[in-house]
Amino acid sequence: MKEVELIKNGKRVDGRLPEQMREIEMLVDVVTRANGSAKVRFGNTLIVASVYGPKELYPKYLQEPETGILRCRYAMAPFSTEERKTPGPDRRSIELSKVIRIALEPAIFLEDFPRAVVDVFVEVLQADGSTRVTGINAASLALACAGIPLRDLVSACSVGKINDTLVVDLNGKEDNFSQADMSFAMLPSKDEISLLQMDGLLTKDEIKRLIEIAKNACKKIYEMQKQALREKYKGE
Amino acid sequence: MPEVRPIVLPGELIEEKKGRKLGRNVYEENGKVFSKVLGIPKVSENEITVIPLAGVYFPRVGDKVIGIIREIEVAGWFVDINSPYVAFLPLAEAVEEYIDLSRADISKYYDIGDVIFCRISKVTKSKIVQVSMRGSSQKLVGGIIIKITPSKVPRVIGKNGSMINLIKNKTGCKILVGQNGLIWIEGKEKAKAVEAILTIEKKSHIYGLTEEIEKLLMR
Numbered sequence: 001m002k003e004v005e006l007i008k009n010g011k012r013v014d015g016r017l018p019e020q021m022r023e024i025e026m027l028v029d030v031v032t033r034a035n036g037s038a039k040v041r042f043g044n045t046l047i048v049a050s051v052y053g054p055k056e057l058y059p060k061y062l063q064e065p066e067t068g069i070l071r072c073r074y075a076m077a078p079f080s081t082e083e084r085k086t087p088g089p090d091r092r093s094i095e096l097s098k099v100i101r102i103a104l105e106p107a108i109f110l111e112d113f114p115r116a117v118v119d120v121f122v123e124v125l126q127a128d129g130s131t132r133v134t135g136i137n138a139a140s141l142a143l144a145c146a147g148i149p150l151r152d153l154v155s156a157c158s159v160g161k162i163n164d165t166l167v168v169d170l171n172g173k174e175d176n177f178s179q180a181d182m183s184f185a186m187l188p189s190k191d192e193i194s195l196l197q198m199d200g201l202l203t204k205d206e207i208k209r210l211i212e213i214a215k216n217a218c219k220k221i222y223e224m225q226k227q228a229l230r231e232k233y234k235g236e
Numbered sequence: 237m238p239e240v241r242p243i244v245l246p247g248e249l250i251e252e253k254k255g256r257k258l259g260r261n262v263y264e265e266n267g268k269v270f271s272k273v274l275g276i277p278k279v280s281e282n283e284i285t286v287i288p289l290a291g292v293y294f295p296r297v298g299d300k301v302i303g304i305i306r307e308i309e310v311a312g313w314f315v316d317i318n319s320p321y322v323a324f325l326p327l328a329e330a331v332e333e334y335i336d337l338s339r340a341d342i343s344k345y346y347d348i349g350d351v352i353f354c355r356i357s358k359v360t361k362s363k364i365v366q367v368s369m370r371g372s373s374q375k376l377v378g379g380i381i382i383k384i385t386p387s388k389v390p391r392v393i394g395k396n397g398s399m400i401n402l403i404k405n406k407t408g409c410k411i412l413v414g415q416n417g418l419i420w421i422e423g424k425e426k427a428k429a430v431e432a433i434l435t436i437e438k439k440s441h442i443y444g445l446t447e448e449i450e451k452l453l454m455r
Contacts, residue, residue, distance in 0.1 A: 145274070229274060
């Protein structure tokens with residue numbers, strides 16, 4: 001991969017320090033017809049997640065007699081990227097749907113609603129890197145807002161290595177030209193990791209340090225998620 | 237500004253267990269009790285419970301619910317109870333007299349679309365639900381039905397029915413509240429009753445709600 005100068009005088013392309021996150025905005029209950037929903041913005045990445053259910057699952061052969069199931073759909077709007085994205089599921093969004101489902105599943109008490117289903121729709125309205133982790137953050141807020149029984153909220157962030165520097169919360173440009181990037185999700189109050197994906201080259205020590213950095217970032221995001229949920233129930 | 241009740245979020249620690257019973261919407265890990273949902277914690281001497289602020293209705297034995305007949309079977313009915321699970325109303329739980337099933341068409345008792353006020357009589361582990369018409373159950377004719385978030389039903393009823401009695405007295409309406417979030421209202425001033433109930437749903441988490449509803453009904 002060709003070298004691109006992504007860090008100048010210790011500052012990144014958008015003027016951030018290596019371990020600084022982008023501007024984060026979280027809002028719950030934005031889709032009125034859904035049981036729960038959330039809008040999360042990390043810089044220019046904007047995602048709306050909505051949750052429907054628990055509800056009856058049809059066709060009936062998909063029902064599990066002892067546990068509920070979780071279905072996730074990750075989709076990018078055609079206008080979310082620089083080049084128009086052909087709408088509809090493709091290889092990438094099918095994979096990300098599965099990744100998001102796996103990241104959320106350990107947090108949900110699925111056995112509380114046997115034979116039923118919870119649908120999670122993650123819609124990317126603007127994509128500028130780290131969409132899967134932003135999607136997980138939004139989905140977990142939407143699940144809490146829908147009253148689904150959860151062990152904990154799920155907080156996620158991306159970390160990576162650009163120009164030999166370890167950084168947090170990669171934006172689109174950094175994502176494309178990074179030496180390595182890692183998507184990370186965890187249940188912050190249980191200190192359990194629910195998603196860890198890595199692409200690129202890192203040493204063992206760097207991975208360990210990145211996990212530490214990611215954990216710290218997730219804990220900050222966790223506080224913001226809690227704040228966003230509390231905000232909804234502040235008096236009129 | 238009205239004071240807001242303290243709320244807990246999923247995964248938040250409520251208290252040490254200390255030999256108490258686990259109520260609804262909580263779970264235990266290493267002797268500590270955490271909340272499963274976003275809601276208001278109720279901690280007493282023998283039980284820890286969280287009252288959820290959102291979510292769908294999960295049937296519990298003994299709950300009085302409002303259901304709509306969805307399908308007729310040979311010896312019973314399937315009832316939509318505004319929940320992820322459809323309830324079954326067996327013939328024996330619905331009709332007192334003897335019926336010769338080889339001849340009778342049971343749609344003359346309850347037909348598709350009929351609205352009933354019934355009691356949840358049985359819920360199995362895999363959430364197979366049965367309802368019964370015994371006791372103070374009845375078929376509901378006329379009136380209107382509104383739907384609210386099932387978790388807000390206790391607030392609509394109030395302590396020992398104080399809130400619902402207030403609405404009944406001030407509007408003169410007949411009101412039946414199902415635990416599943418369906419509310420049946422009949423009477424001349426039903427518009428006012430609907431307004432009051434929807435206000436309760438919207439502001440259920442603030443203190444001094446009864447006074448506010450009283451003011452609204454006086455208008």
